[in-house]
Amino acid sequence: MSSVFVNVVPVFILILIGWMTAKTGILKEETGDALGEFVFKIAVPMLIFRTLADAHFEGASPFRLWTAYFLGVAITWGTGHLIAKHIFRRDAKIGVIAGMSASFANNVFIGLPLVAHIVGKDGLVAISILLAIHLPLMMVAGTILMEGATSKVDGGGKRSLPAILKQVGSNLARNPLVIALIFGLVFNFLGLHLTAALATVVDQLSAAASPVALLSIGMALTRYPIRGDIGLSGTAAVLKLTLMPAVVFLMSYLLGLPKDWTAALVLTSSVPTGINAWLIAQRFRSGQSLAASVISITTAFGVLTVGFWAWLLS
Template sequence: MFDVALNVLPIFLMILIGWAVVASGYLKPEAGIALSEFVFKLAVPVLIFRTLAEADFHGAFPVRLWIAYFAGVAVTWAVGHIIASQLFRTDQRTATVAGVSAAFANNVFIGLPLVDRLVGPKGMVAVSILLAVHLPIMMVASSLLIERAERRDIGKQSEGWYALFRYLGLNLSRNPLVFGVLGGIIWHFSGIPLTGVPKIVADQLAAVAAPAALLSLGMAMRRYGLGGNAALASSSSVLKLFLLPACVLVFSKLLGLSHEWQAALVLTSSVPTGINAWLIAAQFRTAEKLAASTITLTTGFGVLTVMFWAWMVG
């Protein structure tokens, strides 16, 4: 367990440092915004590109990986929605945000650095394959469910499937992570080795992706906090930190994934709630405080629960 702590604690210490330099006034919040853009638009896409370009898949079948992860997401999301709507008697929009907050892991800013540190290259391949579909699936599901909830709560007229998928398509077509995934896959199957100057540049940018991502996340945490719905946010946090990784572990074993892929999926599902949960809530102007509180709680307690899951997967 001590060895696990030595590997997990630096991840969360980097987040704490990012938070402290902004909270103390040493750096302005705008610095965190700029660093986050660098991470999301350049460093992480290059890291994903390099990982997939150099990957050795050994005939692995990624569909089983996707099923294992998203089956866990579906179970956790459903439980979060039911608890919010039936136990806490919330409206359907708030229940949907509770579900997405419990099921939307911060795979990019925490999951990638964590898996890179604890599992290594084979684990990074698994996370990169997951990221190829994670954001599109989560965004589509969230948008569809919240729009459905709005129709049930306030009788809002549907804008139609075309308008929704056009909006999602435009957003995904401008998403740098999509470029990294597609570029890495194309380079991989081209058979051209990644060597020379392109290799050096890719390695240098990929090397700064993890620390920069963690620092930028900590700097961004200043804008969140415990904004309300403490009991419901605590419920969503427990589901996020325990139920989601437990479900992913069970489905990964049932589907016979390799040990490295199991470890990668469990670890990336065990990390705190991603900022995208708050962005989705803000986009639909519903339950923003619930999403923000869940992000804060899962990040605060995640240092302990991630160590537990890291120990569980060896």
């Protein structure tokens, strides 16, 4: 158990350091934004490219991986939505935000570093494949459901599905993670190799992804205090940290995923909620405090639940 926490605790200590530097004013809030931009647009794409360019897939299909993970998402999202509507008596818009907050894992900024620490390269391959469709699929689902809920609660028309898909597709074509994934797969399938000098540069940038990502997410947490709707926020947080990884674990086992892929999926599903849930809430001006509270609660208690899953998988 102690060896597991040796790998898990440093991840959350780096998040805490980031939070403290922003909270005390040692570094400005804009610095955290800049670090986040660097991670998302340069460091993590380099890590994904390097991982996939040298990966050995051995005929493994991504569809079982996607099925295992997104069944976990669907069950957790649906549970959160139903609890918000029928137990806490919230409207449809809050139901969508509750479900999304309970199932939108912070795969890029926390999941990747965690899997890199605990599982290693084969786990990073699994996460890279997941990231290919995770953000676009989750954002499409969240946007469509919020459009429908807003129309139902506030009245008025809603955008058509083709319009939503067009917007998401345009964003996807410019997404650095997707571009890195495509280039990595092309290099792999064509048997190409980087020169020694370029490989050194890519490796150095990739190595920066984990610590900088964790520091930046810690700095970002100063914007998401725990306030209001504590009952529903706490419930969504419990679903995120317990139900979602449990379902992903069960689905991975039933679908016969490789051990390292199972570990990577379960660990990344157990990490705190990502800020995209808050971005959806902010865009539709509903449930901002709920999403913000879930982000903070899951980050505060994530070290315990992530440590449990890491121990169980070991």
